[in-house]
Amino acid sequence: MADQITLEVARYRPGLDTEPVMQSYQVPLREHWAILDGLTYIKDHLDGTLSFRWSCRMGICGSCGMTVNGDPQLTCATFLTDYAPGPVRVEPLRNFPVVRDLVVDIGDFMEKLPTVKPWIIRDVDSPVEEGEYLQTPEELDEYKQFSMCINCMLCYSACPVYALDPSFVGPAAIALAQRYNLDSRDEGAADRDDVLTSPEGIWACTFVGECSAACPKDVDPAAAIQRYKLTAATQAVKNLLLPRGAR
Amino acid sequence: MSLYHRPIPIFWWLERRSYLVFVLRELSSVFIAWFVVYLLLLINAVSGGSAEYERFLDRSGHWWVVAINVIALLFVLLHSVTWFGLAPKAIVARLRGRRVPPRQIAVAHYAAWLVLSAVIAWVILR
């Protein structure tokens, strides 16, 4: 194994550059080194001006998403040796405005998230003193998968519909809405329906499926969206056919 | 803050293989529409009497009609395969309270496809 590998890193310095330029760095190629280790090596030893986000380096905080050789990846869970002999292209996540170098602006998602009301909604809250809401392991399994989202934004970066129409609510937010809709303790599905069934909601998704392919936590947002389409469509038919009281 | 917005190329779907497959999958719908037209021509020919029907058979043997149909068949197969692959995601089926694994739903779809195709072929070729 060669002991060095080239990282071609997208640099964008606002005010100086009109568009990103690629810059090459040689970093050590070692077993167990993630792409992120290569980037921190650059920052610590070669070029302190390179900007990127990271924190947990164990694939759970969701901050280190970037485009690696064209694919959206968590750079702390993607390894240099898998790309040997290189070079490896590291670019910011697609479909988000670039703030600087590898840092993108996810403000859009942060604004959309509360609109789908990702919290438990109950008609009546029972007091904590009465103990927990019972939920069997099977009921837990109903939504568990959709609760695994780390908000890493890889799915948004992979979704062409979001690229073309940034008003699309998008995979992770819809999956989180479904996470609560399917939770046996929640009674807020009707409250989330308006946003989900708006033109920017589920109907904008054409089931490209790339969101689920990109998701590092197997959340399968594509499935969440299609399932809600089925739910919403069935509901619409019921609304049309049944008199109000019978629904 | 001056943010950089990456422009989207017109043919963005040439950038990634998976996007290309997606666009081809979507285009399969055009060939399904073509099939409907072709089917209606056939029905029209059958109701026009046996001479009409023979003429239809002749025309359907033209090299370019066959070529279109071969391409259409490939697209339709792409449609079927992707459809059966994705349908299990939207459908949550339950058997005796247990959730049926997506794989089994896909297998059921393929089985239905086989049986139906056999029945149709039998009806036509009988």
Place this chain on the structure above:
Amino acid sequence: MSAFHDVLVIGGGGAGLRAAIAVAETNPRLRVAIVSKVYPMRSHTVSAEGGAAGVAAADDSLDEHAYDTVSGSDWLCDQDAVEAFVAEAPRELLRLEHWGCPWSRQPDGHTAVRAFGGMKKKRTWFAADRTGFHMLHTLFQTVLSFPEVVRYDEWYVTKLLVDNGRTYGVVAIELATGRTETITASAVIVCTGGCGRVYPFTTNANIKTGDGMALAYRAGAPLKDMEFVQYHPTGLPFTGILITEAARAEGGWLLNKDGYRYLQDYDLGIPEPTPVMRSMELGPRDRLSQAFVHEFDKGRTIDTPYGPIVHLDLRHLGAELIDAKLPFVRELCSQYQNIDPVTELVPVRPVVHYMMGGIHTDIHGATPIQGLYAAGEVACVSINGANRLGSNSLPECLVFGTRAGRAAAVFAGQYGGAIPPAILAQGRDEEDRLERELTRHAEEGRERIADIRTEMQTAMENGAGIYRDGDSLAKAADELQELRLRFADAAIDDHSRTFNTELVALLELSFMLDVAESIITCALQREESRGAHQRTDFPARDDERYLAHSLVHREPDRHGRRVQYLPVTITRWPPGERVYGR
């Protein structure tokens, strides 16, 4: 510019989010804001795996949880705080359940509990082995349902503004734009988490740089029990990624080079095939990490390029149990170590994990500075004493986050009002200082901050590791002194205002140097061995002299520090011997 909030929470982790909700619930009219240097759901609480303790089972009792905590702490915790903690933890965990936390369940629908190190009963609530992740996202998403909670996401707090013994807010940088702002408030709650990054090998995330401890310390609040740094016995060798204690609670074994369950040699019990509470692999973390060092000295560990290791054996648990209860462990092992714990041994070694010490607070989270509160890992109430029990920290964030939030809300309700001009002047000074930091030492060829950071971490590891002594600590103190001088001269390459992570790294390093010094100072002064503080030159516990909290104050005029001792509060459990496995 200056914005005003009634209560300002620094930190969006478990403690900070819980505190913000508590403020909003206590008094909905208060304007509460959260400042966090990362988006709240990126906070390090997200990494917690094993679970959160709170008495739930019928055969368990608050007293037992309290006793386990007290003895686990080697009697250095305050027992009134522990009693409040164990009493309120179950309610807080239920609260989280009502907010949607996907706790793992029993077949009948009740929440499930698992065993944990140093606990006599099963009382650790868990959400598979992603407990912290689920708790943090549940809290964050619940905060979204309180529109009155304002958030400053990706803002970095650089200074606490204090005048006349009372706090009035902070100065912070908005990372995206580089804008600095004075944010004033009637009360401030510090919830900035721990400081594992002062050590080279840690389970802690990049962001855990002890900022809040240094902020409070610089503002005049003392830090408590800083010499107590927890090593977790099972981290992956290269990355330091944690393999949760739950792996041992579910039945994992620790094996040395000869495949021998070596803990039996260290007064931790006799090996049984299935886990026994407070015994062997379910002993407390300090004792397990110390046993590793002895194994190393006996040549019974295994050498690897990333240091000596022992093995964690999960193979006998089987794929089904591992997938149901420890899926994240399996994922981490396969991703970062290329092994499958179902069929292979997991290489592990002790790793810096948690800070028992922190900002000195009372039982309501109040610090000696008026209007300043602290909760979570950054604070020292103290319930953890000389050694925290696994799974006590997440509920601590909840219980004391809530308490601090309530107390701050009451304080802010009573003492709102005018901001003294001195505060605004302080704010302007700080903004000017940051301006100078940004342009500091533009010349080439200066010292790199990464080098200073690495040397600081090495000094800490060598000087104040699992075992320390007067010499090693004194040496570390000298090294830190020198690093401080070099730091004053260090340069940054990056002078941009947009998302300048190098500037952040510089400010973090300066905070870490303060924290590191306070750890060394307290460790030098405490001439005994207790819990995680093991002095080879003073191997015995000394209740005569040191049944007391150390409080380190900054002394600006004497360019130094002063350590003072505060007696431990004992309510019902007089100091005794720590017995495990017997």
Place this chain on the structure above:
Amino acid sequence: MTTRRPPAPEPFLWLLFSAGGMIAALFVPVLLFLFGVAFPLDWLTAPSHAHLLAVLQNPITRLVLFGLCALALFHWAHRFRYTLYDGLQLKRFSVPIILFCYGGAVIGSIISAYLLLRV
């Protein structure tokens, strides 16, 4: 739901699209293979006119074929609409696109009904 919105067309269009996609996936390959490839290339002998006429005169056949044609056309309409939106980035022309696609499906369905009734 407390306030009642007028039913939006999207769920119904999606149901038609889905039903069409399913029925097309199940029926079209074999039919297209037989009539578009196998008979024209003489891999199999085409059925006689009389046999086909008999099959087509069966009301069940006609019903099935009508369902197939109409749903498949709606499937096309819906997918093609979004292909134009996304693939060619023509969303700004959404009104004419909608008229063309679903209009085409409606007219096509009427024609197929007419042709099937005439058999």
